[in-house]
Amino acid sequence: MLDATDRRLVAATQSGLPLAPEPYRVLAGRLGLAHAEVIARLRRLADDGAIRRIGAIPNHYALGYTANGMSVWDIEDASIAEIGAKVGALDFVTHCYERPRHLPLWPYNLFAMVHGRTRDEVRVKVVEIAALVGPAARAHEVLFSTRILKKTGLRLAA
């Protein structure tokens, strides 16, 4: 878990790092910490998985990736760990989760989000997933988003 100083670090970096030669020193100055401590804390938080990655966070829409397809798969339970790991490793899959089925309406237990410049590009990528998954998938579908009804982003508690 995060201590109070970690949480201040989250709040101070949620909208990005200072674009300055010594960004961690700038943060250290704002938070009243030593430069080395900021670096050490960020390294620990990255090792613990609290930071998924540090780098450029792309805006898909502004980069032309306007098609967003949620591909959903009915995978045999015995194969889900192996198949999920393979699908998640594809470079065009941006999220990959196992979720509960809601039978009979919803038989799908693996979700893989695919972004593309066009819907056809997304469909081609879904065919690639289908080839990789093979007979372990009993069925699949792609749900395209047709409208964004709300998008505020996740707010982290600081």
Place this chain on the structure above:
Amino acid sequence: MRSLDPTERAVVNGLQGGFPLTERPFRDAGAELGLSEGELIDCLGGLVAGGQLSRFGPLWNAELMGGAVCLAAMAVPLERFDKVAELVNAHPEIAHNYERDHELNMWFVVSAADPDRIDQVIAEIECETGLVVRAMPKTREFFVGFRVEV
């Protein structure tokens, strides 16, 4: 939409993770990309200002902050769709909400600092709309080597 120049392309493709935790990280990352410290900083500043990047920095894992997140879906009759969207979106715990082309046509994410609040919000939405909400919490997250190639 402005197209990216070759330097911007290299920066977006090459720096979606792995930014160094060193005293002069832009110098060290720039060296990998064949850019000076100043060139990399200017390039990133331009991409953030132009909106091609949402930001440059750490991507925090919301759940490890102690919060909870749950995807949920509803099958909403078309004639009530906009009214139901209004009722759902009125909850501050709804971070995003998408219309999708399926019988389950409304998909939203509920997020709250307190995990118990997720179930409460879902119950409130069911009560307000008279519709069933299918909670789809993730039961496992697979590693994602997230990269957008531009």
